[in-house]
Amino acid sequence: MKASIIRSLLWLISCGQLALAQYGSPKYPLPTFDKPTHIPFESTRLAFWGENDATGYASDWIYVSNDKIHQLLFQMPQGASYHSSEKTPVIYGADEVWCVLGGTLVINNPENGEVHVVNKGDAVFFRKDTWHHGYNYGKEPLRVLEFFAPPPAAGTTGAYSTSKPYLKKFKESQDEWIGRWPMAEADVKRAFTLKVMSDSSLLWRREGQALIGLYAATEHLTAGKMILLPGQKGELHTHAGDESLYLLEGSLNVNTPASEGQQSFILKPQDGFYIPKGAAHQLFNMSDQPVTVLFGVAPKYGPEKK
Numbered sequence: 001m002k003a004s005i006i007r008s009l010l011w012l013i014s015c016g017q018l019a020l021a022q023y024g025s026p027k028y029p030l031p032t033f034d035k036p037t038h039i040p041f042e043s044t045r046l047a048f049w050g051e052n053d054a055t056g057y058a059s060d061w062i063y064v065s066n067d068k069i070h071q072l073l074f075q076m077p078q079g080a081s082y083h084s085s086e087k088t089p090v091i092y093g094a095d096e097v098w099c100v101l102g103g104t105l106v107i108n109n110p111e112n113g114e115v116h117v118v119n120k121g122d123a124v125f126f127r128k129d130t131w132h133h134g135y136n137y138g139k140e141p142l143r144v145l146e147f148f149a150p151p152p153a154a155g156t157t158g159a160y161s162t163s164k165p166y167l168k169k170f171k172e173s174q175d176e177w178i179g180r181w182p183m184a185e186a187d188v189k190r191a192f193t194l195k196v197m198s199d200s201s202l203l204w205r206r207e208g209q210a211l212i213g214l215y216a217a218t219e220h221l222t223a224g225k226m227i228l229l230p231g232q233k234g235e236l237h238t239h240a241g242d243e244s245l246y247l248l249e250g251s252l253n254v255n256t257p258a259s260e261g262q263q264s265f266i267l268k269p270q271d272g273f274y275i276p277k278g279a280a281h282q283l284f285n286m287s288d289q290p291v292t293v294l295f296g297v298a299p300k301y302g303p304e305k306k
Helices: 002-015 186-188
Strands: 018-020 037-039 045-050 056-064 069-076 095-102 105-109 114-118 121-126 133-136 142-149 196-199 203-207 211-218 222-228 241-249 254-255 263-266 271-277 282-284 289-299
Touching: 056 241, 056 271, 069 241, 095 105, 105 121, 114 121, 114 196, 121 211, 142 289, 186 241, 222 282, 263 271
Parallel strands: 018 045
Antiparallel strands: 037 271, 045 056, 056 069, 069 142, 095 121, 095 142, 105 114, 105 133, 121 196, 203 211, 211 222, 222 289, 241 271, 241 289, 254 263, 254 282
16 A cells, blocks of 8 residues: 555656645645636646545545535545544535545444445535545545535634544444344434435436436535436526536536637536536537536525526
């Protein structure tokens, strides 16, 4: 594991993209935009954070981090993990949705002992003030797209985290249910703080020709996925919050007809796109292959049709 971290560091330094940081107290510029903006993956700034063996390490590609929403892609090598330390407690004042793009995530709430397996293609949602530790249990790098609101700029990390009473003991099991499982399954699941979701558990809706599945829709964050089949388009609409996109697969055309300057953009997989509150936009699949887009909107979704 240490050898793989060293190799990753050397590669990142050679690319000129690396910024060392403690999560919640970034030492790198946060990307903010004031108009609809295409964010190619190659343009994202990468932050490498952690405390040696105290917390483990992860690398974050930051797409958007303004006063409304935070979107990033993080990666951990095979066998890696991250966890809390007194200096860096992993508990934030934000709602979060994690979409697993590659590998296998094991996520644990060390306060109550919950442990969940999140496979590629699935997601996990948890609310503010939820402790969470993560482990890569796959045979490949773990890659997770994360939507986070209210964002760090609103004071939800850093000092917020360290203001919480620190856990003196980490729990990695719920032994209280031994002898009552699966008879007490309903009671166990009712108390879960981490919600794992596959496509079958999303809240689905249609907006124009677009099929949209919601992972979460809270007062702070709405996150989900949009599917456009070849030739399909979404509605021209606005949101009552800032939106950030991530293209998972296909070729996506984004049109922002009321914008000054460039109004049409083409995204490739791993690219992001930022749309400020109230900016009219429409998504098109002009290709012969399906398109899947992951999105987050904060604080309010809408939509407000134009």
